Amino acid sequence: MPHEPADLDTVLGKAVTILRAFTVDDQVLSLAELVRRTGLPKATVHRVAGDLVTNRLLDRTNLGYRLSGGLFELGMRASVERSLLELAMPFLQDLYERTHETVHLGVREGHDVVYVAKIGGHRQAKTPSRPGGRMPVHCTAIGKILLAFSDPEVQQEVLSSPLERRTPHTIVAAGLLERQLNAALENGVAFEREESAVGLQCVAAPVLAEGGDRALAAISVTGPVGRFRPEAHVTLVRAAAQGLSSLASRRRSLSS
Amino acid sequence: MPHEPADLDTVLGKAVTILRAFTVDDQVLSLAELVRRTGLPKATVHRVAGDLVTNRLLDRTNLGYRLSGGLFELGMRASVERSLLELAMPFLQDLYERTHETVHLGVREGHDVVYVAKIGGHRQAKTPSRPGGRMPVHCTAIGKILLAFSDPEVQQEVLSSPLERRTPHTIVAAGLLERQLNAALENGVAFEREESAVGLQCVAAPVLAEGGDRALAAISVTGPVGRFRPEAHVTLVRAAAQGLSSLASRRRSLSS
DNA sequence: GATCACCGTACCGGTCAGCGGGACGCTGGG
DNA sequence: CCCAGCGTCCCGCTGACCGGTACGGTGATC
Structure with a gap:
């Protein structure tokens, strides 16, 4: 709910x-x-x-x-989002500069991902996301990677609830989604192929908390099918997310 | 107040x-x-x-x-700031990529400027500003340009109130400030030289409303004294601000 | 130009949510 | 041991909040 x-x-x-x-x-x-x-x-x-x-x-x-x-x-004074944003900006910046595709930073809240930042240029792909906006976890790369690195119970919670179909490609079978989550957990990356909007693809990597098994946030790169191949950006996204992870764990900005 | x-x-x-x-x-x-x-x-x-x-x-x-x-x-759903931010991001982005210095977007609220966005890389100068934060108008380039393109009455309002001294270089003489505002109005750019923080300099240009005589917002580039010469970036900042102006006036996002 | 639907605004008396002084138990420092 | 400072809880008084109702304006429809 x-x-x-x-x-x-x-x-x-x-x-x-x-x-x-x-x-x-x-x-x-x-x-x-x-x-x-x-x-x-x-x-x-x-x-x-x-x-x-x-x-x-x-x-x-x-x-x-x-x-x-x-x-x-x-x-903008909300502590968690604000400090996350400040730490993350330089990394998002770099990532954008190297890819020139739309870059997102998001956190999970319940069954949704909330976008904390979105940066893109004049020619960016038209994405449905907006800073401060929400999308269901199960149909976005950011959502999937966040879910993969969440407590098993919340993961199960989402898997056992009905999965809204956003496009013909949206994954609505819990079994398939679960396999993708396992793969994402293993590889440290998640993909999305036109599952939230037709014509868009996406790669995401997790920003990990101290222990390394839970995600605080996630970073993604999104682009249009055609010129954009998600696989080509795995290394860059992962590097950005890891850089941010290690920086973040040197600070206090977590807990509930 | x-x-x-x-x-x-x-x-x-x-x-x-x-x-x-x-x-x-x-x-x-x-x-x-x-x-x-x-x-x-x-x-x-x-x-x-x-x-x-x-x-x-x-x-x-x-x-x-x-x-x-x-x-x-x-x-993030606040309409004015949000739509301003969405329109502006690509321009700020470009500006950053060409200068690799800290870029700000701000609006005026009373005697303060409120920063709507701030982007900078890993090596950015350490500025006192933060997104969602405030600074007095009279000691920042953004503030000065916003004031120069404001109703004469609010301009007078600020000039006739006491001007807080932030650094030894802060302008606290109303007369001098007024001359700078006139120059800024004439040239379409304002400068700041270590007036808000020691070691920092800044150029700013206005994002103009339809008529062209009032500013909706302003864009600035900030850097450390030494490697950074504000004059060198006048053209770029002005171009970004003008681009945003013409884009913004093709939309609805103003009024009171 | 009459009718009507829908809007924003204003009134006003009953009542219950909000109020805050004060008491209590806990903790850590001197 | 005592005390200062913290967070929490109690409880009776009262005025802030409530919302049904009524009014004036504005635009579409006939």
Whole structure:
């Protein structure tokens, strides 16, 4: 389940429900739309949204409400993502410069991967991912490598839940997926071939925690079928991920 | 004023007060520390922080509280910053690849510049800026160019307020600053020479709104005195900023 | 230009979520 | 041993929050 109900009997619960009603590609939502999405009474949304505006978490435009810059600031202070991002940037940078293909950094959250960074040039392949966005673990290279280097129980959790089909190539058979995960664990790389979007392929390698058997995050390179062969970039991606791993384990940035 | 009091007689106000108690380089704050910073009663902080945890805006660790990954996700959905970032990345990317110096993207908020993106390699100069962080407008190249392309009233507002001295080179005389702003407006570039941090220099150019007389954002290149001469990069920075300007004005991403 | 659907805004009295002073147990340092 | 500082919990008071309802504006449809 994406995220549980969030207590609607409390102001705070209503507030975050409203905030979370915005998806990655909503620019601005009208009051009515917020009412529709949240299921809250109109008067309530009106009031709470107003409070959110005075508290600078929302902006008011003549078209409706929109997540504010203050929220962006706050989000960038989230310790784990922030320090991961700062450590990772130089590596992602290098990787991009050597490949000139789209480079991703992501972490796992439940059954999804959350993208922490995405860098690409003017001619980048049109990927469905966005920084701060989510994708199901089972249909992306990043997701697979993260899952391969997760606790067996969460791995099993995902394998035993229904696997949404995103494209004709999406792997929906748990058995096949499990074999790929084992291979990924063995090789330290995972692949994706048009499983999240038609026309795209991807390689990913894990950023490992101290012990070396759990992934903190993962790095990937994505490109269009045709000019791009995932196998050709295995070494580079792996090198970047390993470099970051060893740098990260020399710092504190983990735990729960 | 950075941000006004935020109504403390409301749950929401207390909640954001607690969230904003975290600065860019706080990893984790104890309950007691939060009490100290917010001035709220201990019992209240304890309860509200608890609520924030159940609503996934804070994480609980054995050392204290910390801004959660959910908050990061939310922040990345802030429309203005997000779309700006997406449009800008390829340009920042190019700029970095041609200079191999630290590249920034920033917007103005009140008397501060807020950094939206920062990219640099392994050998980057050690800058005080961080993505999501703030710096005073008057002591950075980005800040100066943003101010030069702002409404005259806000420009005057800043000029007539006390200018904090950050380094021995920080410009604290309003007259001198004003002359630099005029020059910046004329040339479409601003410079900074060790005014925010000793040993660093910087060039910045504006990302202009449709009309061409107001800046939406600004791009800069920063490097260490010695190997780095700001003048040498004027053309590149300006080109990147102009490219982004024309791209941005072909989209909707402005207003208040 | 009348009707209607849908929007954003405003009102207002009942009630329960939120409040915070204070007490408690734990820990570590002097 | 004591004390300072921490996190947690209790509990009765009260005003912040609630949301049904009503109102004015705006655009499409006939």
